[in-house]
Amino acid sequence: MSKKGRGIEKIHVVSQTHWDREWYQDFQGFRARLVYMIDELLDHMENDSEYKYYTMDGQTIVLDDYLEIRPENRGRLEALIRSGRIAIGPWYVMPDEFLVSGESLIRNLQKGMAQSREWGTEPMKSGFIVDIFGHNSQMPQILQGFGIDNAVLFRGFEGDADPSEIWWEGADGSRVLGLKLDEDRSYSDFYFSVRWPFFDRDDDYAGNREELIRRVQEWIAYKNKRSTTTIGIGMDGVDHVEIEPQLTWLLKTINAAEEIDVELVHSSLELYLEELRGKLGDLRVYKGEQKALALNGVNNWVPENTLSSRVHLKQHNQHCENLLEKWAEPLGVMASLEGRAYLKAFIDKAWEHLLQNHPHDSICGCSIDQVHRDMMYRFDQSRLISEQMIKEQALFIVDHLRAADLNGNQAFTVFNGSQFAVNGIATVELPLPAGEDAAVAMRALEGTSFRIFDHEHREVPYQLLGARTNSVSRFRPYRELPRADIVDRLRIALPVDLPAMGYSTFTLEKYTIENHAPLAYSAPKLIGPVRFPGSLQAGENCWNNGRVEVTVGASGMIDVTDLQCDHTYRGLLLIEDEADIGDGWSHIAPVGNAKFRSTGLAAVVAAEHDGPYQATIRIQLTLQLPRSINKQETSRSEELVDVPVVTYITLKKDDPVLYCRTEIMNTARDHRLKLLFPTGLAADHYYTSTPFDLVRRPISVADQSHYLRKPFEVVPHNGIVALHDQDKGIAVYTKGLHEAAVRDQAERTIALTLYRSTHKEVMTDGSDGGQLLGTLAFEYALGFFGADQPIEARLWREHQQFVTGLQTAHRKSGKLYKETPHSRAEDLPLRKSYLSLSGDGMIVSAFKLAADRNGYIVRLFNCGSDQQEAALTFASPLASAALVNLDEAHQETLPFNGNAVKLTAGPKQIITLRLVFDNG
Template sequence: MSELRERTATPVCHVVTHVHWDREWYRPFESYRARLVELVEQVCRQLDSGSLEAFHLDGQTITVRDVGDLRPDLVDEVRRHVRAGRLTIGPWHVLADNQLVSGENLVRNLLAARRHGAEIGDLTGIGYSPDAFGHPADLPRILQGFGIGTALVWRGAPPELAEFRWRSPDGSEVHAVSQRYHEAEVLWTPEGRDGRLAAFLAGEAERRPAGPWLLMNGGDHLAPRDTTGVLAEVASAVGSRVELPQSSLEAFFAAVRDSRPAPSVVDGELRRLGGPGSFLLPGTLSARVHLKQENARAERLLERIVEPLLALEQLTPATPSAAPVPDATPLDGSSVGHLRHAWELVLENAPHDSICGCSVDEVHRENSVRTDRVVQLADQLVRRALLRRGFDTRVHGAPATEAARVVVFVPPAAAGREVPVEVEVVVAPDRAVVRANAPDGTEVPIEVEDLGVRRSFEADLDLLPDSVVARVQRLRFVATGVAPGGLAVYDLRLGAFDDAGSATAAAPAGIDEEVDLGDGLQARIAADGSFSVTDAAGIRHDGLARLVDGGDRGDTYNYDPPADDRIVTAVAGDVRVRRTPVRTVVSWTATLDLPLRLDEGRDARTAESVATPVAVELAHWHGRPGLEWSARFVNSALDHRLRVHSRVRGTPSAWTSGQHFSNLARPFGPELGPLPDAANREAEIGTHPAHGYVVAGEGDRALALLLDHVSEVQGLEARPDGDAELAVTMLRSVGWLSRFDLRTRTTGAGPELPAPEAQLLRPIEARLGFLLGSDALDAFALADAADARRAGAIALQLREGTPVSAPAVGSAIEVEGAIVSALKPAEDGNGVILRVANPSPAARDAAITIAPGIDARPVRLDESPAPGELVDSSVAATGSRRVSLRLAPHATVSLRLEVAR
């Protein structure tokens, strides 16, 4: 192609005929799939007839899987055209909203595409992701980890650049091309076609005068026209001024890189406002917030619990002395299919119209059901993995009367040796837990919450169903000395229920009364429902977790405040303090008098209101840094946004948030930029996605918030009457998929369809961790604390009479100085993959201790061998191998671990 350009000096416009296929959006999945089958059948017929020379079947292999479920014969046709080079597909399994899912989710997405693509043919080597609502800073790193050195992007890309070298914080780069707004209409109909094509080519010539140019001939859910015939018809209109070959993305990128191999560099995330129609749609970060919470729960279960358990099972042979459970079903089958199915369900929820919450209500009901299925499967995988290790968690038979046991699994990601644990235990109706002992026999402080008497039920393949009356109690304690990746059994002693003291009375406290939380921390609850904390150094941090509610006349895509808004803050009351050997908990009610809805003109909120009590808790686990805050209420109001504001003292200019494998600083700014007055434009709304944590402030005034899920966060600049604040969106309640009358976006972003369930008239819950002062300053320690908090620990009661070979089982690996991002079975079944990360801007020394008899080799994110060998390792007297690593800023390192033959 470059030789042709040099010989003719004629610009080349590559015409890539394609479809963008939203799996579910303004119609539910099955409605779309029926049309997808029709489209694929038509495309195959056109490729055979020559009316199409080439076609790009979007960037996702799941389209072929969906078609194959109904028409396996069409998969054969797709395979034939892919292998002939006429049809391209991939590189993703689904086109995810890559901001709202975890980094490991994106890696699993590309791994799943490779697996599905192997049955079809080669996948495209282009990082195709044009329609996501912005792009994260770590995407070039992830693409390069799969050998993909290019990216086709659109939303969020710098509008002034047609192409650029896009660089991740770790230095990974891809050659990115910014697609213009969807050009589906350019060649669509004969009427006015020549004029539309001329205007398009003129626009491309302005962006890249010498070419090559790219015309993406297609759009959302559109079957292709006779491209061969159409291009023959327009040949006379363009004459010899431009070549218009039917082409592919690979051919276009090859020409681009040949023509200009070193464009300018763009660092970090792509979240810039673009030209007309190039919307970021930032309201999707918080629309239907429960979807984000559900997704985080599913990711956490698979990434932090299930995969590590299955991986460590491969690396840790069964203890020979472990006595088998006499009546247990043999459990020798592989769990590979189960794990892949669970990830398939998670990935099905990842597309930008699914996890973003911007589809019709039917779609999001199905999203929640998929997540429920993941949780169900994850629970079964965990229990079976423990059973294979000799830990039977099926509480069956007569409930315990004198003693019980719980097994605790601390994932490798849960750094440190002090991990909060919550577990439900079942005991006889007249008994209660009165004491707990660690594996070494030392007594452990416990908190017991009685949940009452009910029927306990258990059944399995080898257990007849039972249904016995029992008392259920929730036990809390801190597990110490359990190596991350290890298992430990805690012994519980039971006593008479009347003597247990399981119900700790809560003492009343007043507004602005000082409450001793322990460890030198003092808290006060303010009249507006916020709280303040004075730390052990005497520094007071006030204005934390203030609830602020305003109107929202927007849709699932964009926040849009009423012109005559009414801001509501809370009124606090009924403060109570409960102290146990494990925690001090302050609870209070923060009542919001919420306007019921927007008025008929949609420019103000109604005078009619509904009193909404919010149950707030602030907990400090004794001996551990930080605080845990939670708020729960039932939403009964419409058309509003509720955020949690926390004051940042001093004059901070920027706030930092965690990202997939790095962190990113963003400026404080106004709540809303200037409203657009031109058509097809969007206002600057300073909210951004945050992974894991956000932090701002300096020295002893620093404040960090630890997040349960990817959250919409904004750094609000200081005003004359107040300090800067970090605002985390707790709820956006809107009733429309899209509207055409917004002030923050001057056209629709989709069809104007009602979405009443997006009002979220349901129970709402938010949780935040708080770290203050020096605890929030170290970038790595902060990311590590946020990751360990997310990983948590799991604990399950053991079945009575189950023999346990050892009270504690160590881990085959131990990581120091790095975050364990993944510990998973390898895709090819050969060993496991360990991935460690340094998500901080400073280089770090890390070490991995590997049990004897395990080999380690570096691999890429795609699990193929990486260049180089492990160096700087030593073998201890125990036979363990210690590998030292120097991790560059924001670096990740992946290893394949295999038991030596």
């Protein structure tokens, strides 16, 4: 029975531990502690029936980690889970919300919920995201998509006595009930208020009853200032801390105290929510992204520079996500529709390795060196599995093309993993038998001795970009030992017209060059080398592809003219470098923070290659930067070191996007390096992409000097940073870079962080792991557009095509050696599309086998702020179509017409379809 009184009358005490799997200690060290903690938990819960509930930090991976060491305890653990005493899920791991893709967040929840059900229980239906470094704008919709109507929150709020109960509304309008933990002790308020003060003392709780009761009273008074109802929640636990065996005694003692008129009950999050929902009144609404600067709070801050810490981790992560989301899964569907089994277990394993790198202290790059070395192994395993599946799936199609259409010729098939058709210039590497082509054997002729034809046997012109001779090409025929061909690898650029989510095949017709015999001046020239002359170079340091013109200045900066908008952007690619004495969480500038810029440096400019379809410009600079910070950490050292920088800029014919790669030999320590893109646009806002959203941000922000920490200087993005005025705009697209800003200056400069070099590590003497010494490479692109129409669809399309790229698979002439046992009739067409979508505003996020193997999943999201209608068309006729939620549970049967289904999506809505094809 609840005690009577004003304000809170009852507090649900929820026992839990926040378990960072790896952080200031390596995984194996943390696991040893985890095993001891769960051992004690099992013993205690089995022997103290009044210690009723325990929450396993909202993630299931800790169960796997425990059982690898204690498999004999599975039955004991399962009994407590099935009886509802130990709550597990809904996450597999507790991720960062900005440094992973939206699809990764969904797969994380899918895996956590599936694992929970394997234990014979439903997962905890709570959006438990207590220690994540800010929250993205689409998390309410993602949680609702799994039937979760609430979120337990901490960081990302100002902390000015925020109410304990709020509504959090996502970008699409979805709402969840926010359990806003207090700004001081967050998910550890009961622990710090009641348990922690007595930890390091010789006497115990019983010997200090008066102090215990006083502290509980102060805690309740603090909570009363924030509560909107008569019940509250107390979090009994903290990072990596074991249970309190005396908790039952503590609760009895507190409840028996006449000085306290609030009842404390040992409870769970779901029991608390069940009681809370019936007591809610009008609540404050918080909309969209929650990443506010803290006004108050002991730990209430959002580390902003985890966006750029150990940036190589972010780059590897996005590469692995792209391989899975844009290639391994869609190609798996394509191949399975042609008769090859969808090898789901392999793809699931690749996801598992990848998801294990997504905990916030891991992917954020703010852990010790050993943790981040371990991550590289997992990235490698995920990548290698994906690459193997991609290769096998592509070759399954190529190996079963209609042989008569190839006419005995060597062929290559270009795959498009994007929902958008590609009509532009592709770069392809051709493995030709060593020494056979004129490009290698008869170099003086400056041509090749093969012609390329498309699927309708129309000749396709091409440009030779380069060659690598005498390379090993390994293959392993099924039932045979591995073999190898010695090949010359010729890189070419050619115009292609590729269908959406499909492929197109090209054949090579090789021939022998017949020329004049020596001194036989009157002999006819029968067949000469293939040459397609032309150039994109328009001046000594100027290149024009018909859509943009690039001029390289003496210091390596570029001016770009958007020929469609008749506007020139000047001084792009300026390099800026400053000191950094911070750590994995934060960039901190010393008092003496000398900033270096590439202005005035002498650049060496080379045309790496040039022709009618593609040109690549190489810009070489040598920065001279301070070797490190001084010993007092007050200024940068006087000693300078050379830091070579090489940037490659590729123009493709009629393409409004410039493709860039910057390579840096980093020999300097303790610094942050950025690329600057002065836009000169009269804009008051800009856009950055985050999972399933394009967030509009003001360039000018209110004064934040009175806040707890320094004002934010950067914002998160996952690949798009863009701004525009009334007529024109510019976008920076990136791979694996997440930290950017638009400066509130007349130039409206986009500042893109490439990397930070830091020495400090949490709870260690530091290491060189965070300095990122050695060669670093960064891929990004610049897009130029008119702003006379909605830009969201264009930005998403160009970014998706940039990060997806193309895949190529080859088929030799002559005898075909298949490398897997998968086979079907050799009757596939030379060109095919498996999925096409009308309406640019809908972006495909996933195309995969359903989790239960019953049909296929297509997930899309509306990238704009208006309702969108679209039609999906497939290569195969449909047997059924349905809307499902993110957990792939049925919601609504959809009508369809043959092989097409129509859908409508509200602003920024995520839609998931389950499709069953009629393959009969």
